[in-house]
Amino acid sequence: MMEIAGEPFAQKFDLYTCMQCGKCTGGCTVSLKSPLNVRRMMRTALVSESSDAVLGLKELWDCTSCGTCTSRCPRSLDPAEVIFGMRSLLIEEGRGVPKTIMEALESTVKNGNPWGRSKMKRTEWLQDFEGEVKDLTGGATAELLAFIGCTPSYDPRVQDVARAFATVFNAAGVDYGILGNEESCCGSEMHAMGEEGLFEMLVEENIELFGGFEVKDMVTISPHCYNAFSNKYSEYADVNFGVKHYTQFLAELIDKDGLELSKELGKVVTYHDPCYLGKHNSIYDEPRKVIEAIPGVTFVEMERSRERSLCCEGGGGMMWNEGAEGERTAVVRVRDAAEQGAEIIAVACPFCMLTLEDAVKTAGYDDQIIVKDILELLAESL
Amino acid sequence: MEIVVCVKRVPDTSEADVVITGKDIKKDDLAFEINEWDNYAVEEAVQIKEKLGGNITVISVGDEEAKEVIRRGLAMGGDTGIRIDHPALAGSDSMAIAKTLAAAIKDIDYDLVLTGAQAGDLGAGIVPVALAEMLGVPHATLAVGLDIEDGKAKVKRELEGGLMEVLEMDLPAVVGVQTGINEPRYVSIMGIRKASKKEIKLLDISDLGLLPKDVGEEGSLTVIEELSVPPVTKVAEILEGDPAEAASKLAEIMKEKGVL
Numbered sequence: 001m002m003e004i005a006g007e008p009f010a011q012k013f014d015l016y017t018c019m020q021c022g023k024c025t026g027g028c029t030v031s032l033k034s035p036l037n038v039r040r041m042m043r044t045a046l047v048s049e050s051s052d053a054v055l056g057l058k059e060l061w062d063c064t065s066c067g068t069c070t071s072r073c074p075r076s077l078d079p080a081e082v083i084f085g086m087r088s089l090l091i092e093e094g095r096g097v098p099k100t101i102m103e104a105l106e107s108t109v110k111n112g113n114p115w116g117r118s119k120m121k122r123t124e125w126l127q128d129f130e131g132e133v134k135d136l137t138g139g140a141t142a143e144l145l146a147f148i149g150c151t152p153s154y155d156p157r158v159q160d161v162a163r164a165f166a167t168v169f170n171a172a173g174v175d176y177g178i179l180g181n182e183e184s185c186c187g188s189e190m191h192a193m194g195e196e197g198l199f200e201m202l203v204e205e206n207i208e209l210f211g212g213f214e215v216k217d218m219v220t221i222s223p224h225c226y227n228a229f230s231n232k233y234s235e236y237a238d239v240n241f242g243v244k245h246y247t248q249f250l251a252e253l254i255d256k257d258g259l260e261l262s263k264e265l266g267k268v269v270t271y272h273d274p275c276y277l278g279k280h281n282s283i284y285d286e287p288r289k290v291i292e293a294i295p296g297v298t299f300v301e302m303e304r305s306r307e308r309s310l311c312c313e314g315g316g317g318m319m320w321n322e323g324a325e326g327e328r329t330a331v332v333r334v335r336d337a338a339e340q341g342a343e344i345i346a347v348a349c350p351f352c353m354l355t356l357e358d359a360v361k362t363a364g365y366d367d368q369i370i371v372k373d374i375l376e377l378l379a380e381s382l
Numbered sequence: 383m384e385i386v387v388c389v390k391r392v393p394d395t396s397e398a399d400v401v402i403t404g405k406d407i408k409k410d411d412l413a414f415e416i417n418e419w420d421n422y423a424v425e426e427a428v429q430i431k432e433k434l435g436g437n438i439t440v441i442s443v444g445d446e447e448a449k450e451v452i453r454r455g456l457a458m459g460g461d462t463g464i465r466i467d468h469p470a471l472a473g474s475d476s477m478a479i480a481k482t483l484a485a486a487i488k489d490i491d492y493d494l495v496l497t498g499a500q501a502g503d504l505g506a507g508i509v510p511v512a513l514a515e516m517l518g519v520p521h522a523t524l525a526v527g528l529d530i531e532d533g534k535a536k537v538k539r540e541l542e543g544g545l546m547e548v549l550e551m552d553l554p555a556v557v558g559v560q561t562g563i564n565e566p567r568y569v570s571i572m573g574i575r576k577a578s579k580k581e582i583k584l585l586d587i588s589d590l591g592l593l594p595k596d597v598g599e600e601g602s603l604t605v606i607e608e609l610s611v612p613p614v615t616k617v618a619e620i621l622e623g624d625p626a627e628a629a630s631k632l633a634e635i636m637k638e639k640g641v642l
Contacts, residue, residue, distance in 0.1 A: 094458070094567030102568045109571065110394065110413045118397040120411045197571030 024069035033326030065316030087194025104320035112184035125159035134177035142177030151350035188228035223276035251286035264296030270342035273309035274349035314351025330359035383436030419498025428459030463582035470594035475602035476508035484516035485590035510558030
């Protein structure tokens with residue numbers, strides 16, 4: 001029997017309920033180019049005589065954790081979690097794990113981030129920032145914890161988004177603070193990559209860290225951090241804080257006239273739904289509301305949007321893994337945006353930013369389309 | 383096969399602003415890890431054990447925190463751990479460390495001792511050679527291939543300029559392992575937790591028949607006088623011309639430097 005920590009997959013994921021309809025495979029982001037067949041994985045997890053059945057299933061690493069399979073399952077099962085569970089067997093075996101994934105995991109153990117960067121450089125993004133940001137670890141207090149996240153902290157492009165976050169929240173007069181170099185990975189991608197022990201460890205450490213600063217409310221830049229804190233942590237520990245993605249926080253602020261936007265953007269903007277806001281959390285309206293509040297925005301929807309949106313392939317550890325060969329779905333997405341005459345693809349996720357910005361170049365639209373985080377658009381229109 | 387693997391816990395200085403404090407660097411803010419070369423040595427030991435059976439002892443000279451790298455070795459497939467600790471060990475050079483390791487290893491009925499070819503912190507590369515000499519067994523360094531057959535070790539050694547040397551040695555022997563000899567497996571956090579049930583024996587230098595004067599600065603052949611950060615130099619050459627031209631220039635340079 002295939003087991004996870006002594007519990008059969010069949011029981012843990014309710015696999016007898018699966019009727020093998022194949023909607024999961026039908027909706028899968030990568031099924032056109034990867035041998036990954038989610039329906040078959042559901043079956044494999046149910047009928048295999050031992051956990052060894054996962055050995056050699058390289059395609060398990062092609063899953064982007066978009067959650068389309070889970071959101072479309074007519075039996076309300078969670079095929080995405082089954083894949084993560086099967087990955088965890090490979091992780092425990094220590095074999096058949098792509099080298100770049102191993103490096104990301106080892107970096108997270110060592111440095112608290114998957115980017116191979118030093119823990120002591122986490123606030124590097126603040127170096128070129130002129131405004132003031134309170135650091136709770138330096139003794140300051142604040143009503144709201146701003147959880148910056150690994151990618152906005154370290155990636156040179158996404159550091160712009162972290163600075164835009166501070167610019168916008170400062171302009172709105174929000175009382176927030178950060179955890180400086182003590183902030184650590186939320187663990188979202190570690191869970192998706194199947195490193196359950198590491199995820200549990202991060203949950204414990206983060207809960208203790210937040211408790212120490214009496215965090216009551218939190219806002220995140222990344223939907224992946226948001227999803228981990230909002231949905232996953234409570235499966236492992238008592239969660240005593242509330243969490244919002246910044247688009248939710250700002251949509252409420254805009255409702256209360258708490259954010260003054262004056263400069264006209266004058267651009268045609270479309271919005272790419274990040275899977276961890278959309279499919280995983282059904283947050284579709286708030287980001288659109290925020291974008292439409294920006295003066296001079298002509299908002300257009302892509303043909304596939306909201307729950308039908310196409311994943312950018314940045315989740316599930318794919319930021320550290322080559323994945324299936326073939327055309328990147330981010331490239332398809334850029335063409336979708338171009339079809340609507342969009343000049344700006346607005347994103348609300350660090351991974352979407354990186355995959356789509358690459359795809360704009362690959363698809364040859366770099367003189368026509370730019371990718372901006374919603375926070376950057378807001379900062380420009382203040 | 384009775385295999386002993388020597389491991390060391392070293393700081394990661396790749397992105398650190400190195401601060402020198404006397405004869406050492408400031409380590410408070412640094413992340414620590416298993417010495418990269420030792421990670422390959424442990425993997426090699428586990429692969430030999432998987433093929434031939436046997437027992438692996440993971441050994442380290444170091445304080446309480448060295449347990450971390452021993453436990454990691456046990457999680458990879460090691461069977462028992464040994465940690466050697468004593469205040470007098472502070473300031474030991476590679477020779478004194480080799481002396482300490484040799485004193486512990488001589489009591490084990492070993493066939494093979496694996497170490498990393500060097501350590502990421504001091505980079506001396508002395509331990510495998512000195513250890514073999516003290517144990518009175520043959521050695522090979524910079525091993526990029528290792529086959530055990532009929533009580534002999536066939537070692538592929540990496541030499542300069544892409545040359546390889548193949549040695550055959552009688553066992554027992556000491557082999558200093560170079561990176562790239564294998565692909566070290568992933569060691570999960572759960573695996574490390576499970577391995578914490580395996581025993582890590584703690585030995586004092588007196589258990590090894592050593593006196594404080596045998597180790598530390600007194601028992602060392604080298605003493606660090608001073609540390610300094612090397613000056614940053616800029617050797618960058620921008621290759622001009624169209625891509626084809628630039629590429630052939632690049633290829634020439636790489637050939638010249640022995641990369642190709």
